[in-house]
Amino acid sequence: MYPLNNSARDYLLKAARSTIEAYLRSGVRSVPDPPSARELLQKRGAFVTLYLRRRLRGCVGYAWPLTPLYRAVPECAVSAAVEDHRFRPLHLKDLPEIQIELSVLSGLDRVGGASDILVGTHGLLVSQEARRGLLLPKVAVEHGWTSEQFLEQTCLKAGLSLQAWKNGAAVERFTATVFREE
Numbered sequence: 001m002y003p004l005n006n007s008a009r010d011y012l013l014k015a016a017r018s019t020i021e022a023y024l025r026s027g028v029r030s031v032p033d034p035p036s037a038r039e040l041l042q043k044r045g046a047f048v049t050l051y052l053r054r055r056l057r058g059c060v061g062y063a064w065p066l067t068p069l070y071r072a073v074p075e076c077a078v079s080a081a082v083e084d085h086r087f088r089p090l091h092l093k094d095l096p097e098i099q100i101e102l103s104v105l106s107g108l109d110r111v112g113g114a115s116d117i118l119v120g121t122h123g124l125l126v127s128q129e130a131r132r133g134l135l136l137p138k139v140a141v142e143h144g145w146t147s148e149q150f151l152e153q154t155c156l157k158a159g160l161s162l163q164a165w166k167n168g169a170a171v172e173r174f175t176a177t178v179f180r181e182e
Contacts, residue, residue: 002039004104009179011040012073016048016100017181019074020081024092029078032070040070045105045174047136048076050090050098057098058084063105063125063134063174073102101180103136108172116173117147123176124154128169133158137176 004012015032022030034041046069047061058080062072077100081090090098108125111117117124123137133154140150152162155169165171 001044001106002042004039004177004179008037008039008069009102011035011037012069012102012104013100013179013181015070015074016077016102017095020077020090020098021092021095023078023081024090024095029075032074034068035070041068043067044069044072045108046072046076047103047105047176048073048080049101049103049136050077050080051101052090052094052097054099057090057094058087059136060084061103061105063108063132065107069104099181101178103176103178106175108174111171111173114147114151117150119145119147119150121175122173124150125172125174126151126154126158126160126165126169127172128158128160128164131158131160133160136178138178 019030043065045063045065047059050058060079060083061076119140120137123135125132125134135154135157145153151165151171155162155164160169
């Protein structure tokens with residue numbers, strides 16, 4: 001994986017904002033032209049988190065590297081703005097007060113237990129049958145969780161029992177490069 005330099009980060013933040021604005025104005029999801037920077041062409045998992053007046057307003061993303069970053073980020077940005085079922089759809093008048101944060105994910109690694117998780121460094125994906133739950137690395141820090149509590153809460157997000165990570169659920173960890181608008 002190629003690291004994201006400042007130019008690539010700026011590109012992704014601007015693409016997220018401009019795609020949200022274009023969608024709110026026209027109702028059409030635009031697809032950006034492919035950039036030449038190879039780090040933007042790589043397929044990586046990515047999440048877009050929106051804050052309105054410093055409060056969570058939407059968060060949508062891909063855990064798996066399904067599409068190149070230059071496409072994944074704008075797609076997730078629009079989804080975070082209008083499809084996160086926890087919030088009402090964003091309106092154009094809200095856009096000036098929105099702050100965009102991006103989390104670009106590493107690959108996923110299997111976890112054997114709580115001792116394999118570094119709170120603040122790793123995010124988690126727990127899955128069992130058709131249920132999945134994902135929490136970004138910052139969530140455990142924000143709540144002051146231990147690695148075991150982080151595992152339990154990720155199970156809960158997946159709709160599983162708190163102890164599912166001990167009883168057959170697949171647990172994977174990842175790291176994230178996180179950056180946001182100033």
